[in-house]
Amino acid sequence: IELPKRTEIETLARAFYQNLKARSQKVSNETSAQRQFRLQKNETERQKNGLQLSKILLAPIAKDIENKRLLIVAPEILQYIPFSAIASPKNEVQFLIETNEVVNLPSASALATIRKTARQAAPKDIAIFADPIFSGNDERIHSVASNLRSNFQRLEFSREEAEKIVSLISPEKRFAAFDSAANLQTLRELDLRQFRILHLATHGILDPKFPELSGIVLSLIDEKGNQRDGMLYLSEIYNLQLNAKLVVLSACETALGKEIQGEGLVGLTHGFMYSGAESVLASLWQVDDYATSELMQRFYQAMLKEGLTPAKALQKTQISMIKEKGLQSPYYWSAFTLQGEWR
Numbered sequence: 001i002e003l004p005k006r007t008e009i010e011t012l013a014r015a016f017y018q019n020l021k022a023r024s025q026k027v028s029n030e031t032s033a034q035r036q037f038r039l040q041k042n043e044t045e046r047q048k049n050g051l052q053l054s055k056i057l058l059a060p061i062a063k064d065i066e067n068k069r070l071l072i073v074a075p076e077i078l079q080y081i082p083f084s085a086i087a088s089p090k091n092e093v094q095f096l097i098e099t100n101e102v103v104n105l106p107s108a109s110a111l112a113t114i115r116k117t118a119r120q121a122a123p124k125d126i127a128i129f130a131d132p133i134f135s136g137n138d139e140r141i142h143s144v145a146s147n148l149r150s151n152f153q154r155l156e157f158s159r160e161e162a163e164k165i166v167s168l169i170s171p172e173k174r175f176a177a178f179d180s181a182a183n184l185q186t187l188r189e190l191d192l193r194q195f196r197i198l199h200l201a202t203h204g205i206l207d208p209k210f211p212e213l214s215g216i217v218l219s220l221i222d223e224k225g226n227q228r229d230g231m232l233y234l235s236e237i238y239n240l241q242l243n244a245k246l247v248v249l250s251a252c253e254t255a256l257g258k259e260i261q262g263e264g265l266v267g268l269t270h271g272f273m274y275s276g277a278e279s280v281l282a283s284l285w286q287v288d289d290y291a292t293s294e295l296m297q298r299f300y301q302a303m304l305k306e307g308l309t310p311a312k313a314l315q316k317t318q319i320s321m322i323k324e325k326g327l328q329s330p331y332y333w334s335a336f337t338l339q340g341e342w343r
Contacts, residue, residue: 001060002171003056003057004056005026005247008056009056009057009077010076012049012050012052012053012056012079012112013053013077013080013133014077014079015045015049015079016049016050016081016086017044017080017284017285018083018146019042019043019045019046019076020046020081020082020285020330020331021061021284021285021286021331021335022038022039022042022046022285022331022332023039023288023331024285024287024288024331026269026342033301043105043329044131045070046330047093049088050085050095050111051087051092052088053081053086053087054086054087054088054089054092054096054226055089056163057086057088058088058096059085059089061089062089062090062167065089065100066090066099067100068100068343069100069101069102069103069189069311070083070096070101070102070103070105071101071103071105071111071342072102072103072105072209073104073105073106073108074104076085079104080284081284082102082284082334082335082337083102083104084096084097084102084315084318084329084330084334084337085097085280085330085334087099088100094324095330095334097315097318097319097322097334098319098322100290100343101311101312101315102311102315102337102338103311103338103339103342104337104338104339105270105339106270106273106311106339108116110273111340111341114273114278114279114340114341115141115341116278118164119194119243119259119276119278122176122193122194122195122196122243122244122245123194123195124172124173124174124195124196125169125173125174125195125196125197125304126166126169126173126174126175126196126197126199127174127175127176127190127192127194127195127197127198127199128162128165128166128174128176128177128198128199128200128201129182129199129200129201129202129218130161130176130177130178130199130200130201130202130250131155131158131159131162131178131182131185131202132179132180132182132183132202132217132218132219132220133154133178133179133180133219133220133221133223134152134153134154134203134217134219134220134221134229134230135152135154135220135326136221136225139189139291140179140180141180141221141223141224143177143223146243148231152203152217152220153265155201155202155203155289155292156289157289157292157293158202158289158292158293159178160293161201161245161250161292161293161296161297162176162178162199162201163321164297164300165296165297165300168300168301168304169304169333173191176196179219179223180219180221180222180223181219182202182218182219182224183218183219183228183230183296184219184228184229184230184231184232185217185228187232188280190244192225192240192241192244192297192334193242193243193276194243194328195243195244195246196243196244196245196246196256196334197245197246197248198242198244198246198247198248198272199247199248199250200216200247200248200249200250201215201250201296202216202217202218202250203217204216204217204249204283205217205231206218206266208267211234211267211278212233212234212235213233213234214233214234214267214268215231215232215233215234215236215237215290216231216232216237216249216325217230217231217232218230218231218232225292230239233266235270237272237275238271238274239275240272240275240276240305241275241276242272242275242277243275243276244277244278245273245277245278245279245310245341246277246278246279246280246281246310247274247279247280247281248278248280248281249268249269249270249281249282249283250283250292253271266290268280268282269282269339273339273340277319277340278340278341279310279338279339279340279341280308280338280340281299281314281336281337281338281339282337282339283335283336283337284334284336284337285335286329286337287335287336288331288332289298289335291327291331292336293317294321294327295317295321295332295333296335297336298316298320298321299311299313299314299317300316302316302317309342310338311338311342314338315335318333318334321333
């Protein structure tokens with residue numbers, strides 16, 4: 001299908017992305033009323049952008065994609081937007097995720113590469129790292145308070161999220177590390193090939209210019225209040241040995257990276273796939289702590305208890321949040337995208 005000019009699509013996609021994540025932006029000296037007005041304006045613009053993108057990208061092939069799974073291999077700025085949140089070409093008052101299952105791929109050859117990798121079924125269900133300690137004044141440190149501080153705030157809801165997920169799985173089939181135990185050394189010593197799912201509920205760091213400096217933040221403080229190395233950088237992620245059907249990066253901006261011709265966005269998602277993951281669930285912006293916890297709990301319930309594939313479980317979860325007051329804005333549910341194998 002012949003598309004409009006590149007600049008037109010890029011401008012529209014960039015505006016859509018900025019309006020989608022507006023709730024995560026903090027404006028200094030902004031009153032509550034001013035914030036509410038700004039967010040209402042962003043929401044109106046977001047709806048307009050989403051409808052325009054649908055008309056440009058999907059309307060010409062609306063009949064061909066009806067009730068079908070969509071595999072999205074997008075270039076440049078289009079890799080930053082969740083297609084699930086644009087309007088459905090079938091019904092413009094619905095989101096695309098309400099009419100189609102949506103899966104992303106970093107490149108056209110990625111799926112073939114994933115499927116060529118010989119894998120043995122992992123004997124255990126999940127390894128989960130959640131609610132690490134980032135600062136010396138964290139209330140969980142019972143020794144003399146450390147002066148060590150960091151810019152990372154505790155993610156209060158990540159613990160609830162992880163505990164609910166753990167409760168769905170029998171003890172012999174899971175490994176869970178919380179607090180100071182959710183550290184880099186523990187991850188390095190664990191045989192990750194034993195687990196079908198790796199779940200990391202913590203902060204992520206994105207460096208689009210130098211993707212090798214992107215990473216996952218694990219505990220920066222030990223149980224005695226001493227500083228420890230907690231950065232799982234991209235270079236080490238590439239060298240992990242995984243046998244995972246799914247890696248879940250319950251953190252901010254974990255789906256982003258640097259554009260490399262023929263490879264898509266090279267970042268955390270790319271690194272985990274390279275190290276052996278069949279699929280990765282990752283985020284496109286600074287996600288809301290509570291909404292992420294809700295999304296993850298529903299996602300795992302659908303996947304582990306109802307037997308849905310990750311792609312179907314994500315679709316069901318996102319639709320359930322669309323229908324719930326307080327969570328219906330795509331800011332809360334569309335940041336997480338599934339990349340890789342959908343089966």
